[in-house]
Amino acid sequence: MARIVQKFGGTSVADIDRIRSVAKRIKCYADAGNEVVVVVSAMAGVTNQLIGWTSEISKLHVAPEYDVVVASGEQVTSGLLSIALHDLGVDARSWLGWQIPFRTDGVHGTARISQIETTEIEQRLKQGHVAVIPGFQGVGPNNRVTTLGRGGSDTSAVALAAALCADRCDIYTDVDGVYTTDPRIVAKARKIERITYEEMLEMASQGAKVLQTRAVALAMRHGVRLQVLSSFSDAPGTLVVKEDEIVEQQIVSGIAYSPDEAKITLRRVKDRPGVAGAIFGSLADAAINVDMIVQNVTEDGETTDLTFTVSRVDLDRTTSVLDDLRGDLGFSDFLADPTVAKVSVVGVGMRSQPGVAKTMFQTLADRGINIQVISTSEIKVSVLIASDYTELAVRALHTAYGLDSQTAGMT
Ligand code: ADP
Ligand code: ASP
Ligand code: MG
Numbered sequence: 001m002a003r004i005v006q007k008f009g010g011t012s013v014a015d016i017d018r019i020r021s022v023a024k025r026i027k028c029y030a031d032a033g034n035e036v037v038v039v040v041s042a043m044a045g046v047t048n049q050l051i052g053w054t055s056e057i058s059k060l061h062v063a064p065e066y067d068v069v070v071a072s073g074e075q076v077t078s079g080l081l082s083i084a085l086h087d088l089g090v091d092a093r094s095w096l097g098w099q100i101p102f103r104t105d106g107v108h109g110t111a112r113i114s115q116i117e118t119t120e121i122e123q124r125l126k127q128g129h130v131a132v133i134p135g136f137q138g139v140g141p142n143n144r145v146t147t148l149g150r151g152g153s154d155t156s157a158v159a160l161a162a163a164l165c166a167d168r169c170d171i172y173t174d175v176d177g178v179y180t181t182d183p184r185i186v187a188k189a190r191k192i193e194r195i196t197y198e199e200m201l202e203m204a205s206q207g208a209k210v211l212q213t214r215a216v217a218l219a220m221r222h223g224v225r226l227q228v229l230s231s232f233s234d235a236p237g238t239l240v241v242k243e244d245e246i247v248e249q250q251i252v253s254g255i256a257y258s259p260d261e262a263k264i265t266l267r268r269v270k271d272r273p274g275v276a277g278a279i280f281g282s283l284a285d286a287a288i289n290v291d292m293i294v295q296n297v298t299e300d301g302e303t304t305d306l307t308f309t310v311s312r313v314d315l316d317r318t319t320s321v322l323d324d325l326r327g328d329l330g331f332s333d334f335l336a337d338p339t340v341a342k343v344s345v346v347g348v349g350m351r352s353q354p355g356v357a358k359t360m361f362q363t364l365a366d367r368g369i370n371i372q373v374i375s376t377s378e379i380k381v382s383v384l385i386a387s388d389y390t391e392l393a394v395r396a397l398h399t400a401y402g403l404d405s406q407t408a409g410m411t
Contacts, residue, residue, distance in 0.1 A: 002167040003035040003125070007135065007157035010044035011174040012231035013077045022172075022231055023084035026130060030090055035125040037164060039135045039157040040081055042073025047136075047150075063108035067137075067147045071097070074134030074153070082132045092130040095120075097137035097145065102156070104138035104146045110287075111138055111146035112214075113155065116163040133160065154215035162222035169224050170237075171211065176230035177238035178203070178210055180403040181255040185391050188404040192253065193236075196243045199253050199346050200226075202380045206344035207258030216240065243348060251349035251356060252401040257394050258342045259387055260312040261291070263372065264322070268303040268332040275329055276306070279322075286321050288314045292342070292375045292384060303332075307373060309384060312338050340372065341390040344382040345397060357381045363400040369393055 006026065013019050030036045042050075050070045054061075078094035085092035100121070104111035121131045135153025140146045148155050154171060161169035178200065179189040195203075197220035204213040210228060219226045219240065229237025243249075269275055276295070283290055293308040310318050315338055322334055350356040357374075360381055364371060369392065373384040385393055398404060 001033045001035070003037075003164060004029060005037045005039060005157050005161040005164065005166045005169045007039040007153060007169070007171045008041065008081075008231055009153065009171070009173045010041045010046070012172050013040055013042075013081065014044040016080070018231075019077070019080050019084050020087075023081060023088055023090070025172075025231065026081075026085060027088050027090050030128075030130050037121060037125070037131045037133065037160060037166070038081065039133050039153055039160060040074060040077040041135055041153040043077055046073040046076070064144045067108045067111075067145050071134070071137040071145050071147050074136050078132050078134040085130055085132070090130055091128065092132055093124060094132040094134070096134060098139035098143070100133065102133075102138035102159075104140055104148070106140040106142060106144075106146065108140070108144075108146055110149040111140060113138060113148070113159045116160060118160075118163050121164065149212070149214070151209060151212035152214075154212040155218060158215045158218045158222075158224050158226065161224045162218065167225065168227060169219065170227045170229060171215075172229055172231035173210060174230065174232065175210065175228075176233055176235040178208070178228050178240075178254075180253070181394055181398055182208065182257070185257075186255075186395055186398050188398065190403060190405040192238050194239050194241050194246050195253060196246060196348055197240055198243070198379055199348055200240045202344070202346040202377070203254050203256045206256035206342065206346065206380065206382060208254070208256040211240075249349040250347055251353045252345050252347040252403065253349070254346050255394050255397050255401070255403070256344045256346060257390055258344075259390050261309050261340045261342050261384065261387075262312045262315040262318070263307060263309050263337045263340045263384060264318060265335045265337075266306045266322070266331045267334060269306045270330055271298045271302060271304045278329055279306070279325060280308075282321050282325055283310075283318065286317060288318055288321065292373045292382065294373055306331075309340070309342070309373065339387050340384050341387040342382050342384050343390065343393045343397065344380050345401065346380045348379050350381075351378055359400055360397060363396050364393060367392055367396050 082092045082094040103115040135156035138146045177191040181189045183189040201216045226240040291309045296305045298304045369389045371383045
């Protein structure tokens, strides 16, 4: 008998038939004597529609009310799944985030979980009941509904697994595991049997949306055993594990891409202490996440060009922060390019193996793809390229690092 948290993403609960099929899967686990806690997403497409309505009704972004609206998708699936379980004779009950409560900070739209009260869930589990919890939502310090950011149900599931000391957290989605790259764009992508937390963290933060980055970070911190698998098949999934659980490390385990980046270049920024602090401090105050940064050499000893990237959705806000700063900091102007993408190669094996970056640069050069910005960490090399070349670059790198599967198509 095990205590398992099972999370079902949007496509897994996309319609009534899918919800019924998920209920059957849950019943099998419960009938086998396991304690099962289920976390659900909104039905596929629902969160996008709800977000659309909040922008259609007004130009104003009233963050707490936005959360009231977008959290509702998960409420619907929790109730429907609970009904489907009853229909199969399973004792189930759903809660909303505030009823548990799932406590978060007050940052609407990207709230962080601070504490989960598990007493009632534990009692229900002891009685053999199945607990159904809506992902993505919580309650802030002032008792208002909060949401955790797109893809946040993964984080809800992992946080709950940690709080309940669950034996496993199974993330059910529409692919049967973590692949060497997005199987939707590379038919030869291979399923990875085991991936380290560190690699999964880099893959997710560099764009592999199969898991939300924060969910992986949380799993790593609390040692939650995480598994990614499909709700559409019974194929074995991918286990996210500690490094010492992998016998032979690949040099490069996967390729991630993030298509929605924007590049900003500030021209002739004064080359003196404090300027970068003022620019990036103002962007941080506006909650804009800056990713890659390069400062070019000074030609005249007085001024320099500074290039950085942000998410494309943050571009308008970034340019308005920079417009306000221009007078104070005296840079001459700035250029914004919203047609860039980031491609990253990830692997813990590159710590001990030189030449990974060289292969990357050479492969891109052979395809005539220009590299605009480079950034590295111990286990990752990322490059910024024109977004038109994203798929070409990912496919070429996948082949160059020997990741192609011998049999085409998803396994
Ligand atoms: P869910 O709605 O179940 O949370 P998501 O759409 O958030 O599902 O994540 C699953 C998707 O992640 C897949 O359909 C796939 O296209 C994408 N994906 C991106 N990179 C990878 C990868 N390396 N391995 C597997 N899936 C990936
Ligand atoms: N429904 C939310 C979203 O679409 C949360 C999730 O699915 O994880 O982002
Ligand atoms: Mg997701």
